[in-house]
Amino acid sequence: MALEIRHISRTFTGSRSETLRDISLTIEDGEFICIVGPSGCGKSTLLNIIAGLDTASDGELFLNGNPITGPGSDRVVMFQEHALYPWLNVMDNVKFGMKLAGLPKEEQAARAEHYLKMVQLWDFRHYKIHEISGGMKQRTALARALCLDSPVLLMDEPFSALDKQTTNKLRSDLEHIWEETRKTILFVTHSVEEAVFLADRIVVLSDNPGCVRDVFPVDLPRPRQIDSEDFLKVRHQILSCVEREVQKFAKEEYDRG
Amino acid sequence: MQKKNTIAAKLNNLLFYIALILIWQGVYYWGTAIAGLWKPYALPNPLGVVESLKKLAVTGVLFQATAYSLRRALIGFLLSILIGTVLGLVIAASDYFNRNLKPLLTGIQSLPSVCWVPFAILWFGLDESAILFVVVIGSTFSVSLAIENAIRTVPPLYIKAARTMGASHLQLYRDVIFPAALPGFLAGLKQSWSFAWRALMSGEVMSAYVGLGYTLMAGRDIADINQVTAVMLIIILVGILIDRLVFSNLEHRILKQRGLV
Numbered sequence: 208m209a210l211e212i213r214h215i216s217r218t219f220t221g222s223r224s225e226t227l228r229d230i231s232l233t234i235e236d237g238e239f240i241c242i243v244g245p246s247g248c249g250k251s252t253l254l255n256i257i258a259g260l261d262t263a264s265d266g267e268l269f270l271n272g273n274p275i276t277g278p279g280s281d282r283v284v285m286f287q288e289h290a291l292y293p294w295l296n297v298m299d300n301v302k303f304g305m306k307l308a309g310l311p312k313e314e315q316a317a318r319a320e321h322y323l324k325m326v327q328l329w330d331f332r333h334y335k336i337h338e339i340s341g342g343m344k345q346r347t348a349l350a351r352a353l354c355l356d357s358p359v360l361l362m363d364e365p366f367s368a369l370d371k372q373t374t375n376k377l378r379s380d381l382e383h384i385w386e387e388t389r390k391t392i393l394f395v396t397h398s399v400e401e402a403v404f405l406a407d408r409i410v411v412l413s414d415n416p417g418c419v420r421d422v423f424p425v426d427l428p429r430p431r432q433i434d435s436e437d438f439l440k441v442r443h444q445i446l447s448c449v450e451r452e453v454q455k456f457a458k459e460e461y462d463r464g
Numbered sequence: 465m466q467k468k469n470t471i472a473a474k475l476n477n478l479l480f481y482i483a484l485i486l487i488w489q490g491v492y493y494w495g496t497a498i499a500g501l502w503k504p505y506a507l508p509n510p511l512g513v514v515e516s517l518k519k520l521a522v523t524g525v526l527f528q529a530t531a532y533s534l535r536r537a538l539i540g541f542l543l544s545i546l547i548g549t550v551l552g553l554v555i556a557a558s559d560y561f562n563r564n565l566k567p568l569l570t571g572i573q574s575l576p577s578v579c580w581v582p583f584a585i586l587w588f589g590l591d592e593s594a595i596l597f598v599v600v601i602g603s604t605f606s607v608s609l610a611i612e613n614a615i616r617t618v619p620p621l622y623i624k625a626a627r628t629m630g631a632s633h634l635q636l637y638r639d640v641i642f643p644a645a646l647p648g649f650l651a652g653l654k655q656s657w658s659f660a661w662r663a664l665m666s667g668e669v670m671s672a673y674v675g676l677g678y679t680l681m682a683g684r685d686i687a688d689i690n691q692v693t694a695v696m697l698i699i700i701l702v703g704i705l706i707d708r709l710v711f712s713n714l715e716h717r718i719l720k721q722r723g724l725v
């Protein structure tokens with residue numbers, strides 16, 4: 208019952224076609240949902256609408272039965288770009304949301320330490336944002352998002368700029384956190400492997416207009432082995448679905464041009 | 465390496481100005497003593513300017529005038545920052561005022577500040593407050609436009625991120641928009657300062673109060689073109705010095721702190 212998306216459409220002013228058309232999804236409390244689809248199909252747009260940063264042209268959204276009318280700290284977002292504040296150091300960036308919420312100082316310090324250690328940035332806590340690498344920025348943003356302990360976490364390709372090892376590490380970390388806290392997570396990714404590794408259900412969006420092409424439940428036991436036979440089978444199944452979408456899109460582009 | 469380069473560049477600069485002054489003096493000497501093209505008092509010359517500076521310094525006029533002018537400029541500019549910030553926040557925060565008031569402010573700001581002198585005299589008389597009025601009106605709108613521009617160019621992602629973390633309206637301004645807009649605002653303030661300084665001179669040349677503008681006109685009254693030039697140089701130098709020491713310095717520090725330089 209947690210997050211209900213009912214017939215969401217979005218047309219940007221000035222654009223010829225709909226970016227999202229009639230998206231409906233019901234996401235249960237504590238579910239881990241991955242959203243995949245071709246680039247430009249509206250994944251970020253959908254996430255922004257759920258976050259309350261953008262409004263749908265049509266349709267309704269409910270969180271635990273309450274309509275979503277704007278952004279709130281019950282739905283923290285981790286953006287595609289890091290969105291850290293250059294006037295604060297790593298530590299203060301991580302504490303930023305907790306300060307807004309007025310958490311007690313000790314609590315802020317304890318949580319910041321916990322998550323900074325988890326993303327292996329404790330030693331860099333005094334660094335300025337421009338003094339750390341792109342991957343470290345993304346990890347700082349992850350720590351900042353997790354600190355708020357929101358029931359819903361919206362993540363927009365958070366690991367796409369990271370190297371393989373870091374990505375793998377953070378993926379398992381995220382899975383652990385999810386298993387511990389049972390947050391509801393909506394995770395946009397372009398990596399089908401990542402989706403199969405993390406998701407309870409995978410939503411494949413099609414392009415132009417963006418609508419739900421298919422929803423695949425992933426019933427593999429956790430932690431998942433990315434080279435196990437079952438894993439590869441599911442991955443293959445979803446990959447071919449996504450690839451059909453990408454090819455369809457490429458063909459349309461080709462036909463038009 | 466870096467340091468060597470800047471020293472070399474500074475030396476280069478210095479040589480250029482020394483050459484310029486030498487040429488100036490040469491042309492002056494040639495024009496007056498050799499070719500007889502103009503009278504010695506018709507054009508300034510470096511030695512004469514130095515002589516005037518010395519005279520102004522010895523009598524103390526130079527320091528007194530500079531101090532009075534600086535005091536007026538700083539009081540006026542602080543007032544401008546206060547009023548300008550409030551106005552700037554209004555046009556930044558409200559779409560209505562942004563659409564309607566901002567064009568008006570931009571228009572008024574394009575008016576040379578000397579155009580406000582008649583108003584100043586009519587309202588305040590030939591008074592100290594008339595000069596202050598010209599300074600304030602000459603730079604306030606520039607401050608407002610600087611604030612508005614700095615706030616408008618804050619990356620939207622900063623604001624989005626804060627909103628999804630539950631920032632209230634007040635927190636959004638205090639914790640995100642103001643700090644993010646600070647470098648842009650300081651850059652704008654530099655320009656506002658130059659407006660304030662120019663406006664001050666417009667006000668001072670028409671008044672009879674101690675100040676650089678008055679000393680400038682006093683040079684005209686005794687037909688001492690070297691004194692006029694000397695005071696002009698001081699006006700340029702003080703304007704630049706304040707810019708360097710206060711605004712550029714602050715701006716540089718903040719940009720450096722954020723890794724932007």
Ligand SMILES: Nc1ncnc2c1ncn2[C@@H]1O[C@H](COP(=O)(O)OP(=O)(O)OP(=O)(O)O)[C@@H](O)[C@H]1O
Pocket residue numbers: 219220222226245246247248249250251252253287397
């Ligand atoms: N503010 C906007 N105004 C107009 N069009 C927009 C706006 N934001 C997004 N779009 C359009 O909507 C479509 C979907 O964009 P979106 O960013 O949601 O894609 P995406 O699926 O997240 O792509 P990617 O995987 O590359 O991040 C694009 O065609 C984009 O041009």
Ligand SMILES: [Mg+2]
Pocket residue numbers: 250251252287363
């Ligand atoms: Mg996107």
